[in-house]
Amino acid sequence: MLYFSDSYKEEGKRNFRISTRKRKSGNVAFSAKISALITLSVLTSSVQASDRTPLETKQLSSWVNTKIEQEIASYAKRQRWPDYETEIELSIPASADHLPACPTALYISAADQQNLPVGYLRRQVECQSGSQPWKLNVTAQVRLRIPVIVAATHIRRDTKLSATMLKTQTLTLSRDEAFATRPEQVLGQRTLRRIRSGQVISPLQLQPLWLVEDGESVMIIASKNGMEASMKGEALQNGVKGEQISVRNSTSGKVIDVIVVDRGKVQTIF
Structure with missing residues (x-):
């Protein structure tokens, strides 16, 4: 397959800051769904569109933003997140202005190895049809505001976590770091290192739950x-x-x- 690589030159990037969106646990807001349908319809409305028709960067940005929101919502549902808010800032190469509009639906895929859709994400947008198929790499900075489990006090290394050591606090997260949203995800496990008061409890900092304990x-x-x-x-x-x-x-x-x-x-x- 021939991709539109001959005329793809890095000419800088355009940043698109998307306003904060609130999400109920596991659900995509209705307005976001309507926006996605309208935007997708505009991007793929005419199969007979001329290859000379330029790609609308703002429409592309809106479409990518909606896809990332859907990705976050799907992950949130699997992990049973409580209510949360997201802020997505996209960076799209200026060379996107020189790409032709895609006559069929666009395809988006992950271009990184990151599982948690928070922090710095890389996505590849692809047009697989027309006389000049193309690929475009975009980046997104995702900030997540969500209630998470943090240490209520200083916790020493090799300490079994109890309910009195934990509390829930709403924080803004901007990095790909594991966190827990429910106490039962970490209760009974032991710390692999010292945890400061107010520090997010990461499941990766805990050792698996002991099935047998010394002296029992x-x-x-x-x-x-x-x-x-x-x-x-x-x-x-x-x-x-x-x-x-x-x-x-x-x-x-x-x-x-x-x-x-x-x-x-x-x-x-x-």
């Missing part, structure tokens, strides 16, 4: 040659699923190595 009673499962037996024991270490730890057999007092398989349950190693 566990059920030891021993199986061999199709035979299975169980006995009570005491955990001598913390452990996540699949991790090897030491436990003491409550009957014999013998210390053995086991594998954590479930909450309060371990399996012997042969």
Whole structure:
């Protein structure tokens, strides 16, 4: 496929600042849907459009903005975000003015490896039809204002998070950094590093929830040659699923190595 690369020259970028949009959890506002339909209709209205018809940069900007809003709304629904607001600032190369209007629907795709649609995003817009198909790279700065879980006090490293250590605070986020919006996403997990009071609690700064904790009673499962037996024991270490730890057999007092398989349950190693 021939792309319109011969006449694509970087002549600078045009910035389009879009006003803040409010979103209910998991929903795209009705006005945004109407705007998207109208804009898309303008961009793709005439299949017989001449290749000499120039691309309308403002219409392109509005269309890209709507697509990013829809992307954020879809992600918010999957993650069960509470109500939030977004601010999107687009940067479109000035060379877009020299591209022909696309006679069919445009196609947009991610041009980065970023999962969270917050911060600096890169998107590629493509016209796949006409005598001069083309591709155009655009960038977007996305700011998200949303209630997130933060530390209510200073939290030391290797501390199990409890409800009293956490609070919800509405912040404006502008970087691709993991965050939690519900306490249950982080409660019971332990910190990998010290967390300052007011700092956003990132799931990446926490270790997986321990299924077995040092000093608690566990059920030891021993199986061999199709035979299975169980006995009570005491955990001598913390452990996540699949991790090897030491436990003491409550009957014999013998210390053995086991594998954590479930909450309060371990399996012997042969």
